[in-house]
Amino acid sequence: LADRAAKNGAYFVNALKQVATEHPSLIREVRGMGLLIGVEFTDADIAALVIAGLFQRYILAAYTLNNPCVIRFEPPLIIEREQINQVVDAFSQALIDCSKLLSSLETAQSITHQT
16 A cells, blocks of 8 residues: 555656646645645645635645645545546646636736726
């Protein structure tokens, strides 16, 4: 079970890091050991938006206890690769939604400042 957790954890972290490269303005770092994984965002509000986006996709994630910019994934040791892929896909979609929202807010602010 420990060996499986280590292998699946490495797979999970690498997949999350790949997604993170697509959103460098949102994600500062992906880190983890085994299946205890943390994703540090550039801002606590972004972390909150991503948690909400994951929740909409039936994925539970939570803040770490000491840093609201970091969310954690703590799947069971028996998680399958297919389930990891589902979480990574949901994470990617939540980040895309967050980026779109931030973009629309920036557009609205620039319009407001021009008037």
